[in-house]
Amino acid sequence: MSTNACSNVFAGLDWAVHTHAVCVIDTTGAVLERFEIAHDREGLSELMRRLARLGARVRIAIERPSGLIVDALVEAAHHVFPIHPNAVKASRPRYRSHGAKSDASDAYLLADLLRTDGHRWRELSPQSDSIRALRALVRSRDDLVSTRVALGNQLRSQLEAFWPGAACIFCDITSPIGLAFLQRYPSPTSAARLSEAALRRFCRSQHYSGRRSPAELLARLNSATAGLAGPLATDAAGQLVRSMVAVLQPLVEQIAELTRRIERFVESPPDGQIIMSFPRAGRVCAAQILAELGDVRERFPTLDQLAAEAGAVPVTYQSGKTPSVAFRWACNHRLRQAITCLADNSRHANEWAHAIYAAARARGCDHPHAIRILARAWLRVIWRAWTDRTPYDPARHLGALKLVSDEQG
Known part of the structure; x- marks a missing residue:
């Protein structure tokens, strides 16, 4: 042909x-x-x-x-x-x-x-080569984080069945110090003689920077409900804990390495600087948004198309005179998660964002719904900044300026 x-x-x-x-x-x-x-x-x-x-x-x-x-x-x-x-x-x-x-x-x-x-x-x-590289890094990290969460839930479930104290001594059992503790003390038998001094030495060796003293940590460990498993079952469960820790430790290390690489990478492209200019965007969240947003402006010629892609607007159905509104399931779920993460973080640092969130809650919206409403509002600003290739400037944000004017008036 x-x-x-x-x-x-x-x-x-x-x-x-x-x-x-x-x-x-x-x-x-x-x-x-x-x-x-x-x-x-x-x-x-x-x-x-x-x-x-x-x-x-x-x-x-x-x-x-x-x-x-x-x-x-x-x-x-x-x-x-x-x-x-x-x-x-x-x-x-x-x-x-x-x-x-x-x-x-x-x-x-x-x-x-x-x-x-x-x-x-x-x-x-x-997309440009830099966006494709960033997308590969971000999506790989997100997948590894999902795996870590699943394995962490499995580990916590195992601990709560035979040694609940080890599941709550540190806030996150998949943190480096939480995994190091379980590697050293995988069962209540191995920690039977753990003293405050020994726990202090352990925390010092792991560079623990938490606010709780060794005495408080030890009290957490000992005050939890004791497991009812027998000696053989306890030993078997301890071996399972050690095995899961052996899988989780390198996984956590690789997530940390990918995070560092993403944080360095997102600072290079101009679009990365644009997304990071938003309140509490951070580097990882900004990288997640940019990886899905891309650098091809023709993909989203209108704000409505971007909002639909991000799942920040509902789907409206109408039959005759009966309209109905439903949650938008078909969307870019990675972009929605990143945008809602930025929205949730921004309400703690931006008065305009906090006012939109508070107004939504006052109307009876639950937290996820209020965050999506705020995400939709931020998308309007993000789309304009991304389209114009200019970082976010609070002095040019009309909505924020109107809020300040109303408060002063």
């Missing part, structure tokens, strides 16, 4: 774990080619060769906006259109009445949706 014919073909790629189905159709919806590629180097090369035969820049639809194949397609100058899985799911009844599903049929569905409704989907623009 000639290069000039590339505008008359549409491709759909159904993403899977090991293999990906591809379907190519023409302007009438007729299938020109079907094939599968493996999720490896040879499969990716085969995909690029086949697409090159179709034309220099092929329009291709896919259900996800990121990943190795997506990056490769964008770098090869193809037109990539991500279509949300909910839109694909809702479109299946247009093509078949039964509930059966296959990768090949979904690949055709994606291609045909691009053919018939291409004006509805926005082409994916390539």
Whole structure:
């Protein structure tokens, strides 16, 4: 097929774990080619060769906006259109009445949706190399933190079953000092003769900077409910604790290393300085926002599109005269978590943010709802600063200035 014919073909790629189905159709919806590629180097090369035969820049639809194949397609100058899985799911009844599903049929569905409704989907623009690097670091750290939380909950559950005191002696059992304590004292038997002096030496060796004295920590340990497990069960549980600690310690160290690297990395790009200029944004939170926001301004030409992507606005349904508002589940969950984190932190340092949060609570909103309302308000400011490429300036924030004026008046 000639290069000039590339505008008359549409491709759909159904993403899977090991293999990906591809379907190519023409302007009438007729299938020109079907094939599968493996999720490896040879499969990716085969995909690029086949697409090159179709034309220099092929329009291709896919259900996800990121990943190795997506990056490769964008770098090869193809037109990539991500279509949300909910839109694909809702479109299946247009093509078949039964509930059966296959990768090949979904690949055709994606291609045909691009053919018939291409004006509805926005082409994916390539992010800069620095944004892609930052996104990889941030998402990897977030995934490791989720793993740490899950393992920490498992460890706490194990301790509460046979040694509750060890679960509450330090505020966070997955902190370096909490894990060091459990490594040294994995069971009540090993800590039976622990004295205040010994605990003081241990805290000093771990550079403990908490406000509680060794006497208070020891009281916490001894005042908790005693476990009822027998000697054999206690020894077995202690061995399990030691095993989980052995898994958690390097995990916590790698999270700390990634955190340090992210904090250094986010200071370099100009957009990083813009996001960090907001109250209590911090480096990690700013990096999380920037990693999902990116540096391609065309992705979010309007504030409403960014707010919907961040899940900061609800979904409105209306049937006749009966409207209803529901929580927005379909969104970029990483961006929503980062934006709400910034909003929650900012209300402690910014009067305008605190006033919006307090007003929402006064109307009867619970804490998560009030934080989302505040996040929506901050998104308006963030979008403007990001679009104009200027850091946040409280002196130009009209909402904050009006609040100060009303208080003074």
